[in-house]
Amino acid sequence: xxxxxxxxxxxxxxxxxxxxxxxxxxxxxxxxxxxxxxxxxxxxxxxxxxxxxxxxxxxxxxxxxxxxxxxxxxxxxxxxxxxxxxxxxxxxxxxxxxxxxxxxxxxxxxxxxxxxxxxxxxxxxxxxxxxxxxxxxxxxxxxxxxxxxxxxxxxxxxxxxxxxxxxxxxxxxxxxxxxxxxxxxxxxxxxxxxxxxxxxxxxxxxxxxxxxxxxxxxxxxxxxxxxxxxxxxxxxxxxxxxxxxxxxxxxxxxxxxxxxxxx
Amino acid sequence: xxxxxxxxxxxxxxxxxxxxxxxxxxxxxxxxxxxxxxxxxxxxxxxxxxxxxxxxxxxxxxxxxxxxxxxxxxxxxxxxxxxxxxxxxxxxxxxxxxxxxxxxxxxxxxxxxxxxxxxxxxxxxxxxxxxxxxxxxxxxxxxxxxxxxxxxxxxxxxxxxxxxxxxxxxxxxxxxxxxxxxxxxxxxxxxxxxxxxxxxxxxxxxxxxxxxxxxxxxxxxxxxxxxxxxxxxxxxxxxxxxxxxxxxxxxxxxxxxxxxxxxxxxxxxxxxxxxxxxxxxxxxxxxxxxx
Ligand SMILES: Cc1cc2nc3c(=O)[nH]c(=O)nc-3n(C[C@H](O)[C@H](O)[C@H](O)COP(=O)(O)OP(=O)(O)OC[C@H]3O[C@@H](n4cnc5c(N)ncnc54)[C@H](O)[C@@H]3O)c2cc1C
Numbered sequence: 001x002x003x004x005x006x007x008x009x010x011x012x013x014x015x016x017x018x019x020x021x022x023x024x025x026x027x028x029x030x031x032x033x034x035x036x037x038x039x040x041x042x043x044x045x046x047x048x049x050x051x052x053x054x055x056x057x058x059x060x061x062x063x064x065x066x067x068x069x070x071x072x073x074x075x076x077x078x079x080x081x082x083x084x085x086x087x088x089x090x091x092x093x094x095x096x097x098x099x100x101x102x103x104x105x106x107x108x109x110x111x112x113x114x115x116x117x118x119x120x121x122x123x124x125x126x127x128x129x130x131x132x133x134x135x136x137x138x139x140x141x142x143x144x145x146x147x148x149x150x151x152x153x154x155x156x157x158x159x160x161x162x163x164x165x166x167x168x169x170x171x172x173x174x175x176x177x178x179x180x181x182x183x184x185x186x187x188x189x190x191x192x193x194x195x196x197x198x199x200x201x202x203x204x205x206x207x208x209x210x211x212x213x214x215x216x217x218x219x220x221x222x223x224x225x226x227x228x229x230x231x232x233x234x235x236x237x238x239x240x241x242x243x244x245x246x247x248x249x250x251x252x253x254x255x256x257x258x259x260x261x262x263x
Numbered sequence: 264x265x266x267x268x269x270x271x272x273x274x275x276x277x278x279x280x281x282x283x284x285x286x287x288x289x290x291x292x293x294x295x296x297x298x299x300x301x302x303x304x305x306x307x308x309x310x311x312x313x314x315x316x317x318x319x320x321x322x323x324x325x326x327x328x329x330x331x332x333x334x335x336x337x338x339x340x341x342x343x344x345x346x347x348x349x350x351x352x353x354x355x356x357x358x359x360x361x362x363x364x365x366x367x368x369x370x371x372x373x374x375x376x377x378x379x380x381x382x383x384x385x386x387x388x389x390x391x392x393x394x395x396x397x398x399x400x401x402x403x404x405x406x407x408x409x410x411x412x413x414x415x416x417x418x419x420x421x422x423x424x425x426x427x428x429x430x431x432x433x434x435x436x437x438x439x440x441x442x443x444x445x446x447x448x449x450x451x452x453x454x455x456x457x458x459x460x461x462x463x464x465x466x467x468x469x470x471x472x473x474x475x476x477x478x479x480x481x482x483x484x485x486x487x488x489x490x491x492x493x494x495x496x497x498x499x500x501x502x503x504x505x506x507x508x509x510x511x512x513x514x515x516x517x518x519x520x521x522x523x524x525x526x527x528x529x530x531x532x533x534x535x536x537x538x539x540x541x542x543x544x545x546x547x548x549x550x551x552x553x554x
Pocket of ligand 1: 480496500536
């Protein structure tokens with residue numbers, strides 16, 4: 001069975017930058033693979049292997065400007081291929097300047113329909129940058145697939161799927177029919193770093209780029225605005241010189257001074 | 264305006280009523296819930312469970328509302344996102360603020376915010392604890408719906424709970440992957456006890472290793488802290504973790520890696536091995552507090 005994975009190239013939270021007015025300097029922030037999408041690729045590989053299918057990566061470059069982001073984006077897709085993808089179909093379009101779940105799901109659905117239509121599509125539980133968690137269900141409704149989100153385990157059986165779902169207070173075991181979209185939690189598996197050989201092989205795997213107009217879609221003006229960084233105001237007093245006793249003494253006196261540690 | 268509210272628990276009716284009452288000119292607010300009916304909504308549809316295809320059927324019957332407002336829990340999030348997809352509506356999740364028809368939400372795992380201007384029809388989920396209030400449209404007529412969702416729930420098991428409430432604790436000691444084994448966590452429990460606080464943890468400690476129950480899990484997908492002191496021990500400082508402590512008065516970190524991101528988010532940091540530092544800190548706190 002072929003398994004699709006929707007992968008996001010997300011803003012790297014370790015190198016966030018802002019403009020002098022506090023707005024997020026999207027243009028200058030590198031992209032990395034969204035953390036839990038590794039788990040999604042890994043899970044897809046496992047299922048495809050046991051059912052003799054392919055793993056198909058789908059992605060849409062939502063951050064802008066496309067020409068400055070394309071290199072990072074390609075690296076993310078190559079990483080997904082190295083982690084277990086067999087081929088990739090992606091949208092890179094210079095008219096895009098941001099997106100929202102409704103549009104992203106529409107683009108992914110068009111890619112999926114045009115290239116392979118796998119009957120199981122996996123996503124991460126949330127992207128690291130926008131964290132909406134709504135792509136999997138939105139995509140499922142658009143494709144007419146069933147949906148299960150926040151999967152901690154996933155099994156294909158009797159033409160359907162059986163999923164252990166993490167719903168806050170409970171773990172719920174559900175059965176859904178195929179075709180389906182499933183979002184997986186970071187706990188579903190432990191992806192290994194790709195080996196050098198896997199990385200080298202990834203460069204020989206098919207990566208097909210297309211645009212919105214080639215998919216018959218028109219660009220959408222994003223309704224998001226005013227991306228800002230939250231200012232973190234902390235004292236950042238770092239204690240590193242001295243014996244452990246001395247460091248702790250200093251810390252304790254600071255905490256007493258702050259009034260958070262009382263005799 | 265006509266609004267459809269969605270909740271899987273009665274404890275969120277106040278959040279939903281609070282948000283909806285801030286919209287102004289709401290003529291009708293229907294609640295779909297899988298819990299006991301309540302609140303001052305115009306009408307309540309009671310369903311066995313909250314699923315997207317059920318919601319889509321209800322909307323098919325009552326007509327498309329101007330806004331669908333769900334509480335941001337995993338059940339409701341999935342269902343209303345599916346509903347949005349089935350009707351090609353925009354969706355904005357985990358909304359924390361509302362001004363005129365512009366909503367605010369957190370992005371970048373808590374490191375940023377963004378605004379979104381709504382033009383109904385649209386679908387939202389709201390973050391718990393951000394809105395409160397009451398509608399005056401009730402008392403509602405209650406309609407029981409027996410329909411079943413297409414997803415079949417085979418079994419359900421409750422997660423193990425400690426019963427601690429770290430969200431209202433004044434002092435929390437947080438443990439992360441810097442601890443080598445479960446037994447070593449006692450170093451943190453001893454410190455927490457000396458301080459009169461509770462122990463919390465990073466996501467891997469609860470979700471991957473299952474060393475602690477999930478009610479101790481701190482982060483954007485766990486609990487938020489707002490007390491006076493948070494001591495993060497052996498935690499690297501991923502924004503998904505530490506931004507949930509942004510409202511804490513004083514943040515302390517103990518980490519052996521001088522370059523760990525956690526030090527960006529702390530008032531006082533000790534660069535050192537937790538196995539050396541914690542026993543000394545616990546002893547000194549005990550001496551100071553005479554416990
Ligand atoms: C969508 C999403 C949601 C998430 N939600 C959450 C969430 O709610 N909560 C959460 O916590 N995480 C969350 N995460 C995961 C998060 O990104 C990090 O992976 C996680 O917080 C890391 O946990 P950690 O700091 O314990 O482990 P690590 O990152 O492995 O850090 C361990 C730290 O311990 C230090 N250390 C090691 N040995 C010692 C020693 N002897 N003494 C002192 N220090 C030592 C190391 O230097 C290191 O900095 C989420 C991720 C995603 C993508």
